Amino acid sequence: MLVGHDEKAPIARLLTFLEHGERLAHDCAKAQAGLSADSTTRRFLLNQAKQESMHAMVFQGAIAWLAPKHLRDTPFLPALEEYRAILDEALARRDLTETFLAEQVVLEGLGEAVLTRIEEGLVKRAAPFGRLRLVLLHQEEAHHGFGRRQLERAIECGETDVTDLNRRAQRYLTLTDAMVFTLCDLFESINEDATAWAQDVRTFLPDWCVMSNQLSAVSHQRVSAGCLMS
Numbered sequence: 001m002l003v004g005h006d007e008k009a010p011i012a013r014l015l016t017f018l019e020h021g022e023r024l025a026h027d028c029a030k031a032q033a034g035l036s037a038d039s040t041t042r043r044f045l046l047n048q049a050k051q052e053s054m055h056a057m058v059f060q061g062a063i064a065w066l067a068p069k070h071l072r073d074t075p076f077l078p079a080l081e082e083y084r085a086i087l088d089e090a091l092a093r094r095d096l097t098e099t100f101l102a103e104q105v106v107l108e109g110l111g112e113a114v115l116t117r118i119e120e121g122l123v124k125r126a127a128p129f130g131r132l133r134l135v136l137l138h139q140e141e142a143h144h145g146f147g148r149r150q151l152e153r154a155i156e157c158g159e160t161d162v163t164d165l166n167r168r169a170q171r172y173l174t175l176t177d178a179m180v181f182t183l184c185d186l187f188e189s190i191n192e193d194a195t196a197w198a199q200d201v202r203t204f205l206p207d208w209c210v211m212s213n214q215l216s217a218v219s220h221q222r223v224s225a226g227c228l229m230s
Contacts, residue, residue, distance in 0.1 A: 010186040012067035014114065017077065017183060019059040021111050024084055025143075026052035028103040031091045044146060051139045058136055079178035083107070086171065097154045098168055101209075104147020106172045109204035110179070112140045114197060148206060162208035169209045176201055 026049050033045035063070055083102075090098040115137065154160045177198045180187075184194040202210045 007189070008066040009070060010189045012063045012070040013186055014183065015059045015063050015066070016070060016074075017080075017179070018111055018115060019056050019063070020074075020077075020080060021107060022052045022056040022059065024080070024087075025103055025107060025111075026056070028087060028091070028099060029143075032096060032099055032103075035091070035094050035096055041150075048139075048143055048146075051143075055136050055139070077179050077182055079175045079182060083172065083175045083179075097151065097160050100147045100150040100154075101165060101169060102172050104143050105151065105205065105209065106169060106176060106201075108140055108144040108147065110176045110201045112137070112144060112204050113200035114180075115140065117192070117197065117200070144204065151206075166208050169205075173201075173210070 029045045029049040029052060033042045033049065036042045036045060087099060087102050090102060151160070151165060155162065155165075180194050180198040180201075187194040187197060
């Protein structure tokens with residue numbers, strides 16, 4: 001994916017979406033740390049919260065390089081706000097298992113999938129913050145791996161099972177699909193298929209998480225959502 005002159009603004013707006021996702025991840029990791037009774041887990045989560053703040057700053061720098069006028073944009077993504085709301089509900093219930101599923105596994109999977117594609121274009125255009133972006137990708141992988149290990153432990157301890165996790169994951173996956181399809185005008189402007197990007201998210205998820213295919217249902221939402229972003 002080369003970044004042409006007419007593609008800089010759409011990619012900057014996609015990075016704005018990722019920046020807001022990183023802020024959500026920061027808030028969640030900080031709250032998770034407050035709920036965890038395990039000192040090692042708590043340290044990891046506090047460190048993750050710091051890293052998510054750094055990630056948001058890296059995205060801000062990339063946005064400023066690509067299209068400064070979009071630096072303070074706010075993406076029109078009702079699905080992201082709904083995602084935050086139900087994640088906050090899980091935190092209020094002190095349901096760490098669901099929060100690990102929603103944030104470290106599904107949301108980090110979405111960010112990693114989108115960022116991996118965008119990174120190809122930024123590298124070819126010699127975008128700044130190259131080393132920081134590489135660190136960011138490694139940290140995203142670490143956060144994602146941490147979440148998967150937490151869920152594996154919960155399964156081993158009998159606190160949940162793959163059927164329960166799959167059922168709960170579908171609500172979050174439906175929202176991540178809706179986020180991508182709401183941005184479909186941006187994907188089309190850089191000659192990318194939003195459906196393919198949504199499907200990319202599944203490649204970063206455990207097999208049990210995607211046993212039910214929700215893409216066809218969400219594709220219908222693409223029309224009703226209007227594929228808009230402010």
